[in-house]
Amino acid sequence: MLFSPAVKSIITVDIGNSRIKLGVRPSCDKTSDASPFRSFSGSVFNASPDNLNDLTPWLATQISITEPVGWFVSSVNSRYLKKFEDWLSQNRPQDQVHQLVLSEIPMRVRYDVPSALGIDRVIAAFAARQFFGPRNPILVVDVGTAVTIDLVHADGQFAGGVILPGPEISAYVLNERTDRLPSTHWDPARQFTYPATNTHDGIQLGIEMGLVGAVLAVYFNIVSTQQASVENCPEIIIPKKWPDSLVTDSIHGITQKDEENKDPELPVILITGHGCGQLNQYLRRCFAQFQYNGKPMQPVIRNCPEIILSGLFQILDQLMSNQTKSCFDGNI
Numbered sequence: 001m002l003f004s005p006a007v008k009s010i011i012t013v014d015i016g017n018s019r020i021k022l023g024v025r026p027s028c029d030k031t032s033d034a035s036p037f038r039s040f041s042g043s044v045f046n047a048s049p050d051n052l053n054d055l056t057p058w059l060a061t062q063i064s065i066t067e068p069v070g071w072f073v074s075s076v077n078s079r080y081l082k083k084f085e086d087w088l089s090q091n092r093p094q095d096q097v098h099q100l101v102l103s104e105i106p107m108r109v110r111y112d113v114p115s116a117l118g119i120d121r122v123i124a125a126f127a128a129r130q131f132f133g134p135r136n137p138i139l140v141v142d143v144g145t146a147v148t149i150d151l152v153h154a155d156g157q158f159a160g161g162v163i164l165p166g167p168e169i170s171a172y173v174l175n176e177r178t179d180r181l182p183s184t185h186w187d188p189a190r191q192f193t194y195p196a197t198n199t200h201d202g203i204q205l206g207i208e209m210g211l212v213g214a215v216l217a218v219y220f221n222i223v224s225t226q227q228a229s230v231e232n233c234p235e236i237i238i239p240k241k242w243p244d245s246l247v248t249d250s251i252h253g254i255t256q257k258d259e260e261n262k263d264p265e266l267p268v269i270l271i272t273g274h275g276c277g278q279l280n281q282y283l284r285r286c287f288a289q290f291q292y293n294g295k296p297m298q299p300v301i302r303n304c305p306e307i308i309l310s311g312l313f314q315i316l317d318q319l320m321s322n323q324t325k326s327c328f329d330g331n332i
Helices: 052-060 078-091 119-132 167-176 199-224 256-261 279-287 307-328
Strands: 009-015 020-026 043-047 069-075 096-099 138-143 146-152 158-165 235-238 268-271 300-303
Touching: 009 078, 009 307, 020 052, 020 307, 043 052, 052 078, 069 078, 069 119, 069 307, 078 096, 119 138, 119 146, 119 158, 119 307, 138 199, 146 199, 158 167, 158 199, 167 199, 199 279
Parallel strands: 009 069, 069 096, 138 235, 235 268, 268 300
Antiparallel strands: 009 020, 020 043, 138 146, 146 158
């Protein structure tokens, strides 16, 4: 049993390498849609791993403080997980915690050493596949402390991907390992144009264009190696750190009018979160240099809000449904 009947609210927790993100909805609310491409139906909170006491006032607005809460946790950082567990022990000893493991995610994974795979990558891939179904391959581009570009086959299998330094790490290393390149604080809200005329902008523009190049390289590698034909191109999902200002609709990331103007056979790029430059525009310009059906390629670009938290709720719902079924079958 994941949580006892005393638990009335469940909070999903995404513990990453830079922050801890939480989402809450009533456990009895089966009407909330956890699709990663629709408005998240609960409240979302970003916590600093070094100041978890900020959670207390937020929780007071979300739940009954006296009732036990179920915490459904995904973690890729053991030190931050320990901090979170210590905070719970000191502040909410009545609560119940379930840490998700890879074997609980209903998705086939092809990876040499599954225990070395960041569980957040599979959660995002699972949520993406739940939305798109068995149609095209999908690229899930996750921009965080590290950048991962993962492939989900059309048959639903997680197939691995590539890992490269995230924007903050890239900027930090350029300063640390050179004599004259300055320390550059990553400013995802700014817009940059080529060529940059000062060193700070040159570093940030270089990092952004490097990310664009990585996405394009992976995309066309899939096509050229016949893992997907041009008519069956991978969807592209970018679940973190790109500004809401880049999308035209906060739910789907694109207006219906824009949707009608796009070729449905081409990839879909999904953008979420807040802040990381002009990836949307860069990719559009780059794809437009390629011809498809006698015209420039124009893949649909969509927003993908809170993909990890949404994926956690989807997995939680399936686990609880299976648990209920097992109870009726007399297996528990």
